[in-house]
Amino acid sequence: xxxxxxxxxxxxxxxxxxxxxxxxxxxxxxxxxxxxxxxxxxxxxxxxxxxxxxxxxxxxxxxxxxxxxxxxxxxxxxxxxxxxxxxxxxxxxxxxxxxxxxxxxxxxxxxxxxxxxxxxxxxxxxxxxxxxxxxxxxxxxxxxxxxxxxxxxxxxxxxxxxxxxxxxxxxxxxxxxxxxxxxxxxxxxxxxxxxxxxxxxxxxxxxxxxxxxxxxxxxxxxxxxxxxxxxxx
Numbered sequence: 548x549x550x551x552x553x554x555x556x557x558x559x560x561x562x563x564x565x566x567x568x569x570x571x572x573x574x575x576x577x578x579x580x581x582x583x584x585x586x587x588x589x590x591x592x593x594x595x596x597x598x599x600x601x602x603x604x605x606x607x608x609x610x611x612x613x614x615x616x617x618x619x620x621x622x623x624x625x626x627x628x629x630x631x632x633x634x635x636x637x638x639x640x641x642x643x644x645x646x647x648x649x650x651x652x653x654x655x656x657x658x659x660x661x662x663x664x665x666x667x668x669x670x671x672x673x674x675x676x677x678x679x680x681x682x683x684x685x686x687x688x689x690x691x692x693x694x695x696x697x698x699x700x701x702x703x704x705x706x707x708x709x710x711x712x713x714x715x716x717x718x719x720x721x722x723x724x725x726x727x728x729x730x731x732x733x734x735x736x737x738x739x740x741x742x743x744x745x746x747x748x749x750x751x752x753x754x755x756x757x758x759x760x761x762x763x764x765x766x767x768x769x770x771x772x773x774x775x776x777x778x779x780x
Contacts, residue, residue, distance in 0.1 A: 554599040580612040625729035632726035661710035678720040694732035705748035712755035736780040
């Protein structure tokens with residue numbers, strides 16, 4: 548996924564009201580940027596953080612900038628937009644670039660399933676069981692090279708795991724795909740101390756046959772693409 552317009556550097560002044568961030572551009576101008584991330588953004592909201600913004604001249608948008616990337620120590624980068632994982636996973640699925648799911652030729656997004664949910668992707672291929680794929684954005688890192696999910700309590704996320712387990716019980720294939728949208732992590736685990744209910748739902752789902760996958764991202768000010776698999780604990 549390439550950014551539509553060239554990104555410009557800035558520094559974070561403060562993030563507030565979940566979807567707003569005050570930024571200082573390289574010339575000293577202060578602007579308000581849209582923050583496309585409703586989560587806690589733990590570790591990614593420190594004042595002075597170097598960032599990259601995407602300008603826009605769309606009269607339908609209230610803000611002229613969108614927060615896209617955050618620079619991390621040692622040359623690493625994190626993606627901010629929680630909608631990006633679904634976009635890059637879709638690109639990868641259509642290109643058959645996710646090895647575990649490369650056998651599927653038809654990719655449909657936002658298909659109703661379970662009790663009252665929409666699965667991120669439904670994959671079909673003659674002769675194979677349908678594959679229900681949920682995608683989760685991961686950008687929490689607290690220690691070592693561990694990426695963790697979630698960064699706050701997610702009742703909806705736990706429900707998705709139970710829905711996937713239900714599809715497995717019906718004979719389908721179910722996959723939870725965690726996408727680590729930062730480049731300074733080499734492995735993945737659940738943040739049980741943040742949301743024990745989600746961790747319990749993940750254990751139930753895995754016992755029911757739900758597959759757990761994790762992939763990293765290649766991130767630059769020009770583009771974000773799905774990268775190779777990361778080990779899960």
